Amino acid sequence: MASTFKQSIVQTAVAVVLTLAIATAAFADPNLFAPPPDPTAMAPIELPVESAAEPTATAPVSNPTPTSIALAVFSLPPTTESENFIQQCAAQTDPANFSQGPPVLLPDLSASSAAKTSEPSLLAERLDRPAIPVRQPPPPPDLTGAATAQPSACTQTNSSCAQQCNSCNSSCDNCDDCCCRNWWVNVDYLAMWIQANHLPPLVTTSPAGTPRAQAGVLPAATILFGNDYVDGGARNGGRVTLGYWLDDDHNNAVEASWFTVGQPTGAANFFADSSGLPILARPFTSGGIPNAQLAAYPGVVMGEPQTPATIGITTKSSMDFAEIVFQHVFDRDECDQFSWTAGYRHLEFREGMRISENIISTDPTNPNYAPGTSLNVLDQFQANNDFEGGQFGAQFMRQSGSWTLNGLAKLGLGNVHEYVNISGNTTVTDPLGNVTHQPGLLAQHSNDGVHSRNVFAFLPEMELNLHYQLTNQIDLSVGYTFLLITRVARVGDQIDTNVSSTQLPTAIPPSGVGNSPTEVLRDTSLWAQGISGGIELRF
Numbered sequence: 001m002a003s004t005f006k007q008s009i010v011q012t013a014v015a016v017v018l019t020l021a022i023a024t025a026a027f028a029d030p031n032l033f034a035p036p037p038d039p040t041a042m043a044p045i046e047l048p049v050e051s052a053a054e055p056t057a058t059a060p061v062s063n064p065t066p067t068s069i070a071l072a073v074f075s076l077p078p079t080t081e082s083e084n085f086i087q088q089c090a091a092q093t094d095p096a097n098f099s100q101g102p103p104v105l106l107p108d109l110s111a112s113s114a115a116k117t118s119e120p121s122l123l124a125e126r127l128d129r130p131a132i133p134v135r136q137p138p139p140p141p142d143l144t145g146a147a148t149a150q151p152s153a154c155t156q157t158n159s160s161c162a163q164q165c166n167s168c169n170s171s172c173d174n175c176d177d178c179c180c181r182n183w184w185v186n187v188d189y190l191a192m193w194i195q196a197n198h199l200p201p202l203v204t205t206s207p208a209g210t211p212r213a214q215a216g217v218l219p220a221a222t223i224l225f226g227n228d229y230v231d232g233g234a235r236n237g238g239r240v241t242l243g244y245w246l247d248d249d250h251n252n253a254v255e256a257s258w259f260t261v262g263q264p265t266g267a268a269n270f271f272a273d274s275s276g277l278p279i280l281a282r283p284f285t286s287g288g289i290p291n292a293q294l295a296a297y298p299g300v301v302m303g304e305p306q307t308p309a310t311i312g313i314t315t316k317s318s319m320d321f322a323e324i325v326f327q328h329v330f331d332r333d334e335c336d337q338f339s340w341t342a343g344y345r346h347l348e349f350r351e352g353m354r355i356s357e358n359i360i361s362t363d364p365t366n367p368n369y370a371p372g373t374s375l376n377v378l379d380q381f382q383a384n385n386d387f388e389g390g391q392f393g394a395q396f397m398r399q400s401g402s403w404t405l406n407g408l409a410k411l412g413l414g415n416v417h418e419y420v421n422i423s424g425n426t427t428v429t430d431p432l433g434n435v436t437h438q439p440g441l442l443a444q445h446s447n448d449g450v451h452s453r454n455v456f457a458f459l460p461e462m463e464l465n466l467h468y469q470l471t472n473q474i475d476l477s478v479g480y481t482f483l484l485i486t487r488v489a490r491v492g493d494q495i496d497t498n499v500s501s502t503q504l505p506t507a508i509p510p511s512g513v514g515n516s517p518t519e520v521l522r523d524t525s526l527w528a529q530g531i532s533g534g535i536e537l538r539f
Contacts, residue, residue: 181538186241188534192261194319195527196232197351199492203272203311204292206279212300216281216292230268231317237261239532253327260320268315273308280311282441284499293441300363309359319528320348337397345412347387347459351491355379372431379440381495382421385488387459389414404467412459418489419452420521442495447517455523457487475536482529493522
């Protein structure tokens, strides 16, 4: 009975202590009876190692909570050992010891005690349940991600380009690719139109039966070639541009460009023979009176036996252009850029024309040319124009996403060297095979040779281009170009159709003495325009 009574007293004392401990803990910690957190949803604490030295192994500190104490008490037998455990727990749960806050379970940071901390504590073994992990604070923000990455050295120095890249050029996904490429090259196809060349009447015909004195004579005759504009069709060409930014901020650049265009489509190539047109003539005036040199007329001139008399005319023209300029950007914002340019410009414009006749004299009344004498008449005109001068201009660029609109206006001022070469020849072969040479028809002693001079001229130009950024390195572009040169010598203006009758190849007699055609060096303005399509590569 004594032992049973003693055991009852101990259990009663334990219950009282337990009640007091639970009440005290509930008052100090309102979340005492909240459900424990899910261990799988909590990340372990990762504390930095303060020193590379191996820390000493220490036993884990176990601070049991009042709930753990209560559960442990109910599971212990009433022995002296359990009484000592209760006293220790009561001392640890004394509110006076909580001045620094409730105790927490701290993990052992040493490598040697890692295995120990993974094992359940002594109290957990007694309770047969895992220890409750400590709730961890959220991880710090990632300061090394792409959104907060520091710009490269190139982008840092190239602030203006990077600003434009980030603001307007949404297709530039890497500013280094767009801003740190200092070289560019453009290759364009050109379709150009150059102002047509006006020619005087050069070949005529008359109906069969027209009297010899009126055959081919204007204004009654029909004009077969001339008195019209020629070579005004589209021309194929190409342009190559190479540029380099002189500074990382893309404010100063140097650029070189060259383009060329050739023969027009439908160039003036005329040919006529006496098989279909028994009367062929080349009109001119002599002393202001209309006249004509017969190339085919029945009984007077004709072609070779089995070969008709012929007249052929061919023309040619081309334009080449080269420049080197310095560009300075004086204003730039997020989407717009303004710059001025200055540099050197060279332009070449070439024109030529060739007129040929192949005829045989059959006129028995001509004492100079016996019947059967062949005459091969050739007139050639060449006009070259070389512009050399300086230029200045302004450029505007508007950027929106992948699209860029580029406008350019330039004005060149300089010297044009006008060069005209006129030559003519008539090869006469008599029936005995003797060959002699005489001047042509429109190229005579009075005007043949080289004629040149230097004149001052203006050369304005305007360009408008639209670019689409295909990649960070490649653009596609289309554009329009217009230029004007105020003074050039053209072939049609150098032909003087006033010819002294004494200088005609079929004159009676051809004395070769006369003062016309005269030396003519006229000039006029010339425009050219075209469209382009090409590709730009930056590297």
